[in-house]
Amino acid sequence: MPPDIFVSFAHVDDQPVANQQQGWITHFTNDLRGELNRRMGRKDNYHFWKDFRLQGNTAVTPEIEQQVRHARTLLILFSTGWLASPWCQKELELFLQSHPDVNGRIFVVELERFQQDHKPPIIQDLLNYPFWRVTDKDRVRQLGYPVPQATDSAYYERLVDLSHDLANAIKLLQASTAEPVDAPKATVYVAPVNDSLYSQRQSVISELRQFGIEALPRANSHKVAEMEALLAQCSHFVQLLDANYTMGVPCDQHFIADAAKKPILQWRDPKLDYSGGHVPEEQRQLLEGKTVIAAPLSDFIRMVREAVLPKPKPPDDETPKVNGEQMVFVHASQDDFERARGVAKNLQRRGYGIALPRYQGEPERIRKSIQRGYQCCDVLLLVYQKAPAELVEDYLSEAKVQTLQRDTKPPILLCQGDDAEELYFIPPGVKPLVCQGDFDQHCLEQFLAEVEA
Structure with a gap:
């Protein structure tokens, strides 16, 4: 399924600050998706594609090229970092190659103030959404930085305006084109979790789907008979863990997947403290297993994607490129x-x-x-x-x-x-x-x- 929205941003703008777990871009896109869900009726009525590469130094892959070429709209989070990123420029170039008429297709969110002639010519005359303000001393401040607060009225007002315009554009473009749904490239089992890990499971499922990886079960419910049947359709078993024993369900899930001889990928927060006596020994052993990856969630998602999707083989006549032997x-x-x-x-x-x-x-x-x-x-x-x-x-x-x-x-x-x-x-x-x-x-x-x- 082609994305309705492709988000182009510089990873330097999404670095967490002030001891926060997430950067401004992540907070912004989460808030925007919440507004779009409301305006589109439900989150399944549109496809939102954000590049979840961990590092901004990863090149534009064929997967990303395909997504940006076929996206209905391009949302640019415009900043000094965006201008300095050759890959952000490449994303705009690829989108323009497939969409010579950009009217109603490109939305520009400004994270800071720019003179008009400092912008790429193609976006100079487009409607933009300034997410910055000027102080009494003529200092420019990014709205909602480093983390949006409930009192940031200007931030939320502009977010509502953007979501309204984006939703209207998506509905018009969806009505004018009927795209076939692509079959998934792979299917994995993402184990149901307790309430404390629900949002992380949703993030894993959403981000894997952006790369054509389907996740089962769709509902966050655990039934042993259903799990065995669904596991048979999946290539890998993915499990998110915390210190909650949850009546031994995580251990049971792991046992079933191991018995089914599925490759196992497990995650826990690297800052998780399970040293106290409140954690049963069985759960502690699960958290310390050899297949548990203690890393930021975005790191883990990338590892899952790389494990699940086979790496494309280079053509026989193509030798690996190095950087000019410099x-x-x-x-x-x-x-x-x-x-x-x-x-x-x-x-x-x-x-x-x-x-x-x-x-x-x-x-x-x-x-x-x-x-x-x-x-x-x-x-x-x-x-x-x-x-x-x-x-x-x-x-x-x-x-x-x-x-x-x-x-x-x-x-x-x-x-x-x-x-x-x-x-x-x-x-x-x-x-x-x-x-x-x-x-x-x-x-x-x-x-x-x-x-x-």
């Missing part, structure tokens, strides 16, 4: 070295060669490793979080001198943490990356956009 010199002071080493490992997994300064041994050995990095790199990435600003300024000065001596000048990128001391020397051509201390989620998209353009 070498990245990840430079940093000793204060930031461990962070730089983590960044280097991340890049190495993506196919890049890496060089790091070697801070053990004699000064000449250290100097040689830095010089080798300058000479061999195709890209220089300077990681800066804890080091003194004067030292980093020296690194930038030396980098500029060293690269000027080369025939080919490697780009110099600066990954600077939010809490880092302000720099007063930044040579021309140095490209800063907007970093909030986590290169995986905040910098990598920008790095790839610069290096692989």
Whole structure:
């Protein structure tokens, strides 16, 4: 079934803050779906597709391409992060290829204030929904940030307006096109749960269906005879666990699935405390089983999807692509070295060669490793979080001198943490990356956009 709504957003905008479990995007889409359910009559009357990739650095997959091409409407959560994401741009491009007439099909939610000419031309004249306000001191504040409160009247008023317009557009487009329902790619058994895990089970089912994975049973009710019959139709057994023993039902479910020889995927919250004596030993053993994954729920859903759906085989004439055999010199002071080493490992997994300064041994050995990095790199990435600003300024000065001596000048990128001391020397051509201390989620998209353009 093609999506009625495809949500295009930057994962950097959905990072939890202030000890929250979920980011602003997740809260917003949950609130929007609640309003749409009411306006559409029931949640089954429309198909909402949100990209639940854990990391924003995952490329646009064929699955995502298919969903965005066939979606009836595109909801863009427009921000600086969205503009910086090459994959968000790709999603818009794919949608436009299938929908040359965008009238009534693209909805733009602004998370911050933008000048008109800073937007992609195709959306400059479209109706947008500003989810921001201006304070008395001309400061822009995102509505409902970091978490919407019941008193955020402006947030909910604009949410109601958006849901009204979206629902009307979906109804018109549904009436004009009758799409065949695709058969599911796979079917899994998602074990019924107690009330405390009900919303998590619904999230698992909803997100798996976005990738063509059907979930049984549809009702959240446990019957042994029914379970055995439904398990026979399923490839995997999926179970969500907490400390509630629930009359031994979770243990019984696990026993039946194990007897049926189904692959088992179980989840519990990594912060779950089941150390007290209130948890029966049988339930404790279940929580500590070898097939239990203690991870964020979005991580677990991705693991289920990857386990259930077979990976497509590349054509015989297609060799795996690497990143142009490029070498990245990840430079940093000793204060930031461990962070730089983590960044280097991340890049190495993506196919890049890496060089790091070697801070053990004699000064000449250290100097040689830095010089080798300058000479061999195709890209220089300077990681800066804890080091003194004067030292980093020296690194930038030396980098500029060293690269000027080369025939080919490697780009110099600066990954600077939010809490880092302000720099007063930044040579021309140095490209800063907007970093909030986590290169995986905040910098990598920008790095790839610069290096692989």
